[in-house]
Amino acid sequence: MGKLTARAIVERALEIGDAEGLDAVTIRRLAADLGVTPMALYWHFKNKDQLLIGMADHLILGFGVKGGDDRPWRDRLRELVEGLVRVLRTHPCAKNVLEQVDQGAVPSFLAVWNEALGLARTAGFTVEECCLISKYLLQSAISIADAPVHFRPGHTSEEIAEIVRVKRLGLQSLPAEKYPNLVEMAGPMVAGMTADFYDSFGVDLVVSGVEALAARR
Amino acid sequence: MGKLTARAIVERALEIGDAEGLDAVTIRRLAADLGVTPMALYWHFKNKDQLLIGMADHLILGFGVKGGDDRPWRDRLRELVEGLVRVLRTHPCAKNVLEQVDQGAVPSFLAVWNEALGLARTAGFTVEECCLISKYLLQSAISIADAPVHFRPGHTSEEIAEIVRVKRLGLQSLPAEKYPNLVEMAGPMVAGMTADFYDSFGVDLVVSGVEALAARR
DNA sequence: ACCTGAACACCGTTCAAGT
DNA sequence: ACCTGAACACCGTTCAAGT
DSSP: OOOOOHHHHHHHHHHHHHHHOGGGOOHHHHHHHTTSOHHHHHHHOSSHHHHHHHHHHHHHHTSOOOOOOSSOHHHHHHHHHHHHHHHHHTOTTHHHHHHHSOGGGOHHHHHHHHHHHHHHHHTTOOHHHHHHHHHHHHHHHHHHHSOOGGGOTTSOHHHHHHHHHHHHHHHHTSOTTTSHHHHHTHHHHHHOOOHHHIIIIIHHHHHHHHHHHHHTO | OOOOOHHHHHHHHHHHHHHHOGGGOOHHHHHHHTTSOHHHHHHHOSSHHHHHHHHHHHHHHTSOOOOOOSSOHHHHHHHHHHHHHHHHHTOTTHHHHHHHSOGGGOHHHHHHHHHHHHHHHHTTOOHHHHHHHHHHHHHHHHHHHSOOGGGOTTSOHHHHHHHHHHHHHHHHTSOTTTSHHHHHTHHHHHHOOOHHHIIIIIHHHHHHHHHHHHHTO
16 A cells, blocks of 8 residues: 655645645644554654655656756746746645745755856856845746636636635725725736736746846846 | 733734744734733634734835826836835744735735736736736735845844854755855855845846836837 | 633644554 | 654634623
C-alpha cells in the first residue's frame, strides 16, 4: 500500500490545501487522511513549518530552472516569470503556502531567486538594484499567478458561478458615490479573465518595468 | 481609564502584531493585554476575521486618498503608490495583515483600489486591463512596503545586527555551485537598503511598467 | 449595552513507549 | 527506523448569565 513518505505527505497536504484552503491543512486532519496517527508526521517533518516548506518546495520543483543559455536577458527573464506563473497557477493554494513560509528555506525557490539575480545582474543593474528587482519579480509572479476564483479545481461550474455572483453583488452594493469605479467595473473585476490574458498581459506588465529601468541607464 | 472600544482593541492588536508578529495577536492574549475577558472582544467584533479587517482598515486609514485633481495620471499614480508604501512601511505587520484579510471587506482599501482603477482608466487601458493593473499596483505597493528586517521598531540595533548576521550566514553557507549569485550577493541581499532607496527605486519599477504599457498602445 | 464564566471542539507539540 | 498513546498548553467560539 502507499507507504508513508515525506513526499506522500506533502502531496496529500497540497491536495487538501488546493481543494479546501490552506487552513484545512492541519497536522491532525492530514494524519487522519493518511490513515495514521498525528505524531507519525513528526517523524518525517520536525514541525508544521517544515511541512509547509516541503509543500512550497514541491510546488516549485515542477518548474525546473534552466540555467544559462545565450539568448538576451529580456527573453530569459520573460521566460522565467512566465514559467513560474504557469507552475504556480496549477495550485490554488500556492500563494498562501509561499506567504507563510520562510522563502529562504525553500531550495527550489532559492534556485529561481538565484536565476533572477543573475539575469538582473547581466541587465546591468547595481547589486542593490538586483536584490530589489529579484525579490520583486518573484513576488509579482506569485501575485499574478494567484488566479481569480474561476480556475479553482474541485468546484462545479455552478458553484463557481454562485461564488462569482456573490462577489459581484458585494462590490455592486457598495456606495456608488464613494467607490464609483469599483461599482461600475464590478462585473469584469470579479469575472476574472482567461488565464492567457493574465499570463501575457500580467507578465508584460512586470517585465516591462524592468526593461524600462534598464533602458534608462 | 481607557474604555474598551473597537478602536482601542484594533490599536492594541496592531501594537502586538508590529512588535511580536501577527501570530502573537490572539483573542485571548489581546484580551489579557486589555485587562478584560476574551469574550469581551466578541461584543465589538463578530469574530477574529472582523478584527483583522478592522486592523487592515486602521492601517490604511492613515493614508487619505485624495481624489481627482488635474495633474497627469502618471504623477497621481506615482503619488498613490508612494503614499501607500509610506503608510504601510510604518507597520511591520502590514503585509501580513493584508494577506490574511478579504481585502474587499476593508473600506479604506477599497477607496485606494477605486482610485487606482480610475487612474488606470484615464491612462487609456481597457476595463480588463484596469482590473489587472489596479490589483497589481496595490499588491506591489504592499510587497515593496514589506521592509527588510532593519526598519522594525522594538528591537535594539544589536538585536537587528544579530538577525542580519544570522540571515547572511544562512545565505552564505548555501552550496555556491548551485546558487552562485545568492552566495555572492548575500551581503547586500540581507543588508537591506535605506527606506528611501526602496521607496524611489521600487516605486519607479512598478510605475514604469504601467507607463511602458500605456505608451505601447 | 456591555461584559463575565463555564464549556466545547479544535489546534501543535513533547515525551515516553512500543515494534 | 518508524509509529503509537497519553498528555500539555494553547487556540477560536458559543451560550447562558450577570449588571
